[in-house]
Amino acid sequence: MRDKLEISNLDELYEAILCLETLEECRLFFKDLCTVPELKSFSQRFQVARMLTDKHVYSDIVKETGASTATISRVNRSLSYDGSGGYNIVFDRLEKKKDSGK
Template sequence: MPNKKGFSELFAVIAALETKNEVERFFSDLATPAELEAFAERWRIARMLDAGERSYREIAAITGASTTTVGRVARFLREEKHQGYRLMLDRLS
């Protein structure tokens, strides 16, 4: 991460949010509608990949995402060290 201090402060603020309403309010100020759409799209892709019922091309067609985006989400879901998608998929299951 390029700016560890800035990211650390941002992540601390996000962790301090207590309700879904607070999260919605904060992210509505923080991100543009297009950025929020991209986040939502990636999360939807992660859920579909985790279900394992569709190909990358099918997921791309359903979500409107590129197959590159689907592949990137798949890589982070399965291979990258952060495992943030996995953390939340497991927590919400």
């Protein structure tokens, strides 16, 4: 029963995020929702994923992001095992947005 409740609560959170319309709204919401270390951790994993997608090697990623090799490996598994996962969806959409000039 607890797992269903946790999933339901996550879905409610995801729906809340989807309601955000601007970068500023997103900043405000995540500032309220997360601690500074949590936001730094999210940002670091995102940058690691970006660098892995751009074919950077682990040593360069460690140097640039400060991420541990364990974090880099975890992110790499997410990218490798599920090519249609969340990182790839976001990177594809960001690239399309950049190409369209928005």
